[in-house]
Amino acid sequence: xxxxxxxxxxEIFSDQQNEIASxxxxxxxxxxxxxxxxxxxxxxxxxGDLVSEIGLAQxxxxxxxKELKLLGLIKGSVEGTSVCYCINTEKWHEMKEILNQFLNQxxxxxxxxx
Amino acid sequence: xxxxxxxxxxEIFSDQQNEIASxxxxxxxxxxxxxxxxxxxxxxxxxGDLVSEIGLAQxxxxxxxKELKLLGLIKGSVEGTSVCYCINTEKWHEMKEILNQFLNQxxxxxxxxx
DNA sequence: TTTGTATATCGCAATATTACGATTAATATT
DNA sequence: AATATTAATCGTAATATTGCGATATACAAA
Numbered sequence: 001x002x003x004x005x006x007x008x009x010x011e012i013f014s015d016q017q018n019e020i021a022s023x024x025x026x027x028x029x030x031x032x033x034x035x036x037x038x039x040x041x042x043x044x045x046x047x048g049d050l051v052s053e054i055g056l057a058q059x060x061x062x063x064x065x066k067e068l069k070l071l072g073l074i075k076g077s078v079e080g081t082s083v084c085y086c087i088n089t090e091k092w093h094e095m096k097e098i099l100n101q102f103l104n105q106x107x108x109x110x111x112x113x114x
Numbered sequence: 115x116x117x118x119x120x121x122x123x124x125e126i127f128s129d130q131q132n133e134i135a136s137x138x139x140x141x142x143x144x145x146x147x148x149x150x151x152x153x154x155x156x157x158x159x160x161x162g163d164l165v166s167e168i169g170l171a172q173x174x175x176x177x178x179x180k181e182l183k184l185l186g187l188i189k190g191s192v193e194g195t196s197v198c199y200c201i202n203t204e205k206w207h208e209m210k211e212i213l214n215q216f217l218n219q220x221x222x223x224x225x226x227x228x
Numbered sequence: 229t230t231t232g233t234a235t236a237t238c239g240c241a242a243t244a245t246t247a248c249g250a251t252t253a254a255t256a257t258t
Numbered sequence: 259a260a261t262a263t264t265a266a267t268c269g270t271a272a273t274a275t276t277g278c279g280a281t282a283t284a285c286a287a288a
Binding site for chain 1: 272
């Protein structure tokens with residue numbers, strides 16, 4: 001076996017490129033988009049209802065929440081038997097900054113040559 | 115077998131949520147981020163050098179280009195024996211609009227309750 | 229202390245993604 | 259025509275992701 005296949009070769013890219021990809025990846029699934037939109041809508045961060053709101057099983061939602069928490073985009077705190085999740089606003093801004101810088105590259109120079 | 119496993123249940127999400135996820139997914143790999151940045155930098159869209167510029171094999175780059183082309187973010191045209199790729203500016207703006215709407219959700223109401 | 233409720237984790241099945249060698253296709257050069 | 263160059267496609271190997279049933283854990287209520 002010469003090569004670790006199926007694995008992204010992150011080491012050949014810059015930290016910036018890998019960071020953009022990490023943030024983008026977490027939005028790359030509609031369930032996580034839906035979770036974040038729901039957390040934005042309910043500014044009070046009641047959360048167990050994510051399962052009934054979105055039509056996925058509880059372990060599946062829990063796994064998506066874990067990925068969002070791992071990147072720091074959401075925070076969770078135990079509230080009795082249930083867990084209260086909400087957006088981590090500082091991290092959200094940090095992420096927005098990084099993605100905007102990429103999305104808003106100067107496109108005016110592009111000659112549209114094709 | 116009760117369920118198509120390993121497959122995202124896109125049918126339970128809105129078109130908007132799926133669209134956001136599709137665009138984000140394409141940035142979810144550093145190679146595609148690098149390709150787009152390179153296309154932005156060289157406003158003349160000479161392209162065969164993407165392979166030497168980024169350290170991945172030619173079939174791998176070709177596959178990533180295909181995904182970007184499938185979403186419409188880049189265009190390609192044959193130029194002799196080589197192929198010239200460039201950013202599709204209209205589609206880029208369309209994508210930016212959709213992602214910005216998601217990223218710029220009103221965060222001011224968030225109570226940061228956790 | 230038993231029972232219920234809510235969430236996380238484990239384990240598994242199935243599809244998706246990443247990467248590349250080998251080959252093909254299409255044009256350029258000799 | 260024969261050869262070289264460039265990029266796409268095929269086939270395959272290996273890891274990643276998605277989803278969920280079963281189970282574990284942690285706290286609340288009876």
